[in-house]
Amino acid sequence: MKWLFLFVVLLNAAFLSWHSFVQDKPEKAKESIYGPPVSEKIHLLTESLAVTEQDYNTGMVSSESIEDALSKVIDEATGDQPELFCPRLETERQEDIKQVSQVLKDFGWPYQEREVTGKRAKFWLYIAAPETPAIAERIVKELASKSIDSFVINRAEMKNRISLGLYSSKERAEQAKLRIQNLSGYRVDVYEHMRNVPLRQIDIEEPIDEKDWEQFVSRFDLTKMMIKLEKNPC
Structure with missing residues (x-):
């Protein structure tokens, strides 16, 4: 009976020892089935960056070169286009209006004509009273x-002064002054002043470049016309 009791005690001790050994045995770590792409390199925080200062500067130079090339192409394209403008012609003489209208028809340019009032310099010739x-x-x-x-x-205020005519051009007034003085022997004075006069404005409605404008103006003798030319933006 004593030996049976001892056998049971030893059996229990053996079972407890085996159970304890199984619990303490570490499990084998499972390997992850996921991994980074082969072509992608992972950098740790402690590692230096793969992009060097030289690589960065090279990238900046390439970017600036592309921008410079694009800017050059844009500038050249802009420079090839002639500057356009919409001229305005203004005169007070009917004969000038007829001449301008005829040349505009010859060129086939659309235009709009209107009457306005404006101040113009006048030159009055007279002999003192x-x-x-x-x-x-x-x-x-x-x-x-x-x-x-x-x-x-x-x-x-001008009593007994002798009027010799009113001129729209200072140059013509001076020429007339010299001619009258030489013929008459009397001194001739010139009085310059501003007057409100009716004017005719002609606006060319088609954009014109400098070359076409020069060809158009060459059709007139501006020394014999009282005309104002303006090159206004369209």
């Missing part, structure tokens, strides 16, 4: 004999 109205009348007769048109002014 003599001492008496009788002397003024005598001077007018002398001038008429030399084919010079004139008349005596009767207004108070």
